[in-house]
Amino acid sequence: MTRATLGWIVLCWVGFALLPWYGFDRSASPTIADYFVSGSAVAHGFRGAWWLLPILVPLGMTLVPVIRPSLRQKGTWLLASGLLGLALIVLQGFSIGLNGWTMDALKVFGEPGPRQAGMGYGAALASAALLIVLCHGLAARGWCRGDAFITSSIGAVVALILVFVFFPVSTILASAFADNSGNFAPSEFISKFMDKSIWGLDCVTSDLRCGVAWNTLFLGLLVAFGTTALGLAFALIATRTEFRYKKLLRVMSVLPIITPPFVIGLALILLFGRSGALSNLLWEWFGVPRSRWIYGLPGVLIAQLLAFTPIAFLVLIGVVQGISPTLEEASQTLRAKSWTTFWTVTLPLMRPGLANAFLLGFVESLADFGNPLVLAGNYEVLSTKIFFAVVGAQQDQGRAAVLSIILLAFTLGAFWMQHAWLGKKVYTTVTGKGDSGIPLPLPRRVALASYFTAIPWAIFTVAVYAIIVVGAFVRSMGRDYTPTFEHFLTAFRVERADWGLYFSGSAWNSFFATVKVAALSAPLTAAIGLLTAYLLTRQRFSGQRSFEFGTLLSFAIPGTVVGVSYILAFNVPPIEITGTGFILVMCFVFRNMPVGVRSGIATLSQIDKSLDEASLTLGARSATTMRRVVLPLLRPAIVASLVYSFVRAMTAVSAVIFLVTAEYNMATTYIVGRVEAGEFGLAIAYSTALIIVMLLAIVAIQLIVGERRLGRRSASAAPSPVAVQAVP
């Protein structure tokens, strides 16, 4: 028995016998006694919560291998006690709720039955420790080469994914099939699902509106077409022409990543709204009447094109660069004209990349919440419709669940298509052989077309961002261009009071909460993501494929669906965490983890596996190997996932808008609130501040984590090889 196993067994007991088993009521102020012993499961158990007492059996079983260390089947004992303990905790947790029995079948034992609150520190610790004991048992039985660190890591990641991905998703499925009192009602589901407001086709035949599902699909297709075409034009200009401002294209491709999603929509309102800057000019100079045309399909479409074109650009620039120039040269030596070569060789080779960009644009458009919220007006899409079903006057969670399932089906379908269609067609044109050809210069027609689409669009993008900056420093866009710091002062005023600095600005609360949540979730996301990547690339265990699917699933779920599923799943015992900062952190961790996994896998597959093995044979355990060999080599992936998860946590709006509270209000939701209240200047000023904070954070992360030190000699300072005497 190792000391680690013993430690976890002790922690099981601590969680059960010392710490408070139930979470505290937020209104009550707990005394110190509540933290120890008196609130523990043992105390509750003997004071009437009889359902907690059976857990003593598996806890007792953990002691068997401690008392008799010579026992041969100690692995089996640990395994059995962990399994039984977790099963009992889950069973009691899900069958006894806040208002008695949770299932009708149990009501034969008397109504309403016993009640209990959500799990607290004790229950969480006991469950975690029992899980690890179970994994240690598996390791002792020879799983994963007997490596307890590996089995525990797998166990922990699987448990987290089950709790924070599969449990909420299955809850949303269950509530879609239930009526408002929670009973199973498939007919209700069908009537909600077939509703005319979802699938109606009235807009084809009359002036009435179409169903929200068709609206969403139509917008998604338009955005996908537009971003792919624009992205291709930019990619061709960046790689195949002598365009002078290529660097600017690169900068533009980074901007949307650090821009909160609704900011572009906001800038469009400031430009084209009824009192927008451009609308004003048009009215004053040409007498074009002010109108509300920007609110609706055109506005959302333009905003999403602006927001997602850079993503298509990033995908396509890799594809265009990957096309081997030799193939084009081969075509030219066979006497094809440059136009024919482009049409018959270059473009077909780009087909998978184009399809990829198209599907990404489609999925991004479906998942986008910020822009439709600000701009959609009467043009309803699924993501906003879900939001209003939950928070609006209707308060219909079942309807939200049905809409969520439709949206989820759309995105999963798009991902599935991408996988099924593109997975098999690999147009590998980058080979290991030296490839010294010169890329074909673009045919005139293609070059001109690219310039004519890309350059106006680039100017438009620059204008939009200029509006964002200018808007923050003038009194009111479109009406009063007096330069002012007023918006910044309202948001970020700091006063000197007797007891020190006083942050009196209206934005400080949400700003500090956002930074806190982002700073907490970024390292957690990176840690879990990279650990998962390590498990997927370096270990072999059964069920690895479904493990991988589970980790990537959360990426395909639109944020709105995540938000709804979290409030449905975590609003009631046993896991009652809505309204806390914890749920925000977990939400970000599991939404952003797939990027950590992806970059971790990419980096790890470039690192020779025998490095890990060399470390193992030198007596380092997996945890030490991880710390001293794998992590230092993973620095680029660490930076990537830290930056991504930090930035996403600061800019996300779709999922968190369901989860924020007065205490934990996030910057983005605060800004959305300002927009809805019409305080555009404040919103824009706050957004500018956020963008600057994110830029600073990215630089800071780069500096802290540092570069990977590989000791490659640089060409200039190559030391002459020192003559070494032969082995004696």
Add this chain to the structure above:
Amino acid sequence: MNTMSSVHSISNAASKKQASSVEFRNVTKRYGNVTAVDSVSFTIEPGQLVTLLGPSGCGKTTTLRMIAGLEMASEGQILISDRDVTNLSAADRDVSMVFQSYALFPHMSVLENVAYGPSVQGVPKKDAYAMAMEKLELIGLKGLEKRAPSELSGGQQQRVAVARALVLEPQVLLFDEPLSNLDAKLRRRVREDIRELQQNLNLTVAYVTHDQEEALAVSDHIIVMSNARIAQTGTPHELYEEPANLFVADFIGDANIITGDLASITGPTAQVRIGGLNLQLPHRGASQGPVKLAARPDAIFLDETVQAGTLAGTVRKTSYLGTQVEYDVESPIGNLFVVQYGRKEAIAPGTPVAISFATQRGVAIIPDA
């Protein structure tokens, strides 16, 4: 605490350390439906250098990795120094390995690489560096300890890998094709260095290679593997002179496989007829009737003066290689590959020759064929 003191005592008692043995008892390794190693048993005696030899995919590297604990046996028992280590992880076995790619940590200097083993065992940094310096000196790399691995030549990198494996003075040292990344000239010197080091330090070494010449040169014992099983074990001499089966005869050195007829057995020797010739050979358990023989290229003699009653053949091809001349000879018992040393004039192609065999060595009956 325990590991620390043991590491110290090991380093102090370097020369006195007892070498240990490795034993496999019916070890099988399966990956799904594929059996990589099929019920293999062998013993590596203390202080010996044993080579696992075989073509790629025969299971030799898997066997080595099972000694290291990097793969776990599906069945059977593995013992090191008579202690059952079957279920111990790599970190818990007193075994070090030199990897084919050397696996030097690119983010550490040479010294940090070599000191890695003791330092992860909890030895204070200063002592770990002292131990590492000692080994670097032994291996002849003193003065390069501040370099990064990428600033060393291939041969130097290989020696760093050896020093790193030696620093914990392991019970067993494993080599996975250590010479495959070196050029031909360097290969010969490094393999001699390894052999010398093993004998001076009295180490138990398991060594994987697919190069039969390398195996013959360095080993006390060779385990020839084929299709996940052991084809034959023995000293280099035994394998070359007395191959147990067709695979070994063909794989170790060059061999002409000839069909003969075993006429009679008297005591340990048998009377074998090949073509028109009669040979006296050890019978090696073969019974009367047709047998297969392995004849080494240098155990076949060619004579340009053809006499009646001998085996006649014709030279088809001649290759002059300096120290030796190689011939392709057409004969009634099949095409023969013949090597002759110390000949001044090569026999021209098309010349008729008389063929005879050496009787003391180089020709053997293959029992399992």
